Amino acid sequence: xxxxxxxxxxxxxxxxxxxxxxxxxxxxxxxxxxxxxxxxxxxxxxxxxxxxxxxxxxxxxxxxxxxxxxxxxxxxxxxxxxxxxxxxxxxxxxxxxxxxxxxxxxxxxxxxxxxxxxxxxxxxxxxxxxxxxxxxxxxxxxxxxxxxxxxxxxxxxxxxxxxxxxxxxxxxxxxxxxxxxxxxxxxxxxxxxxxxxxxxxxxxxxxxxxxxxxxxxxxxxxxxxxxxxxxxxxx
Numbered sequence: 001x002x003x004x005x006x007x008x009x010x011x012x013x014x015x016x017x018x019x020x021x022x023x024x025x026x027x028x029x030x031x032x033x034x035x036x037x038x039x040x041x042x043x044x045x046x047x048x049x050x051x052x053x054x055x056x057x058x059x060x061x062x063x064x065x066x067x068x069x070x071x072x073x074x075x076x077x078x079x080x081x082x083x084x085x086x087x088x089x090x091x092x093x094x095x096x097x098x099x100x101x102x103x104x105x106x107x108x109x110x111x112x113x114x115x116x117x118x119x120x121x122x123x124x125x126x127x128x129x130x131x132x133x134x135x136x137x138x139x140x141x142x143x144x145x146x147x148x149x150x151x152x153x154x155x156x157x158x159x160x161x162x163x164x165x166x167x168x169x170x171x172x173x174x175x176x177x178x179x180x181x182x183x184x185x186x187x188x189x190x191x192x193x194x195x196x197x198x199x200x201x202x203x204x205x206x207x208x209x210x211x212x213x214x215x216x217x218x219x220x221x222x223x224x225x226x227x228x229x230x231x232x233x234x235x
Contacts, residue, residue, distance in 0.1 A: 015166060015167050015169065015170060015175060016167060016223070017163060017166075017219050017220070019219075019220040019223065020220075022216045022217075022219045022220035023216070023217070023220045025212075025216045026212075026213045026216035026217040026220065029209045029210070029212045029213030030210075030213040030217075032205075032206075032209045033147075033206050033209040033210045033213055036202050036205060036206040036209070037123075037127065037146070037147075037206060040127070040129065040202055040206070041127070045200070045202045048201065048202070049132075049200040050134070052194060052200070052201030052202075053132055053134065053135060053197065053201060054134075054135070056194070056195050057135065062135055062136060064138070064195060064197075071138065074138075074195050074196060075138070075139055075192075075196070077188050077189060077192045078139060078189060078192035078196060080154065080185065080189055081151070081153065081154035081186070081189035081190075081192075081193075082150065086153060086154060086157050089157065089158075089161070090109075090110075090161070093109060093161045093164065093165075094106050094109060094110050097109065097164060097165075100168075102164070102167065102168075104226045105164040105167055105226075106164075107226040108160075108164065108218070108219070108222055108223065108226035109160050109161065109164045111218065111222055111226065112156060112160040112215060112218035112219070112222065113153075113156060113157055113160060115214075115218065116153060116156035116157075116160075116211065116215070116218070117153060117156075119152075119210075120147065120152040120153060120156075120207075120210070120211070121149075123146075123147060123210070124143065124144040124145075124146065124147070124149065125144065127144065127146045127147075128144055129144055129145045129200075129203070130144070130145055131144075131145040131198060131199065132145070132197060132198070132199070132200050135197040136197055137197050137198050138195075138196040138197055139196045139198060141196075141198035141199075145199055145200060145203050146200075146202070146203045146206065146207075147203055147206040147207035147210050148190060148199045148203040148204045148206075149207065150189055150190070150192075150193050150199075150207070151186070151189060151193060151199075151203070151204045151205075151206075151207025151208045151211060152207040152210050152211040154185075154189040154190070154211065155183075155186040155190075155207070155208050155210075155212045155215060156211040156214055158182040158185055158186045159179065159183060159186065159211070159212055159215040159216070160215045160218065160219070161182065162178040162179045162181070162182035163179065163215065163219050165178060166178050166179060183212070186208060186211065186212075187208060190205070190207060190208040191204065193207075
């Protein structure tokens with residue numbers, strides 16, 4: 001019995017983000033990040049940080065509000081921004097984009113993630129803020145506190161991933177849904193870091209703003225280098 005051959009039809013690019021709009025979004029996020037960074041460095045966030053960290057706690061100021069199962073759920077959320085799962089998703093996205101013959105998107109996404117990790121690590125060392133110690137840490141956490149690495153890197157990975165796969169659709173509603181879900185998911189990861197007591201609120205907010213800023217900056221500024229790299233790869 002002969003099995004008929006099937007032809008796999010690969011999707012075509014339907015969209016590329018407008019560079020000017022991407023830069024506007026990036027600029028707004030960078031301004032928010034810079035404002036928080038300056039406030040942290042000048043010691044003007046202590047009151048709001050303490051309030052935000054304690055807000056989730058009960059009357060004893062130590063145990064977060066809610067049932068015990070909520071703690072496990074929050075830990076699951078924060079794991080999405082951890083090194084293992086975040087990088088597994090990023091690597092899977094690169095493989096999927098290459099399979100779809102979207103070399104430009106794969107190159108742009110990989111460069112965005114790698115450089116974003118370097119940017120976050122550099123800022124952490126430059127600021128050198130210690131993690132909060134006024135409440136127990138409900139998950140393992142090490143290194144400097146500002147900006148939150150989970151918040152920064154998850155925003156970079158998930159927003160950049162959404163921008164990459166959004167190129168497959170010509171429908172604006174689908175593109176906006178992908179990008180919106182990525183932004184909300186990375187925001188949830190940022191919130192989980194405060195809830196678990198391992199970051200000050202300004203660490204998480206600045207981390208998310210910085211990560212989103214870099215994702216949109218890279219989408220605008222790295223398009224042409226990604227094009228050249230993809231062309232070289234295809235030759």
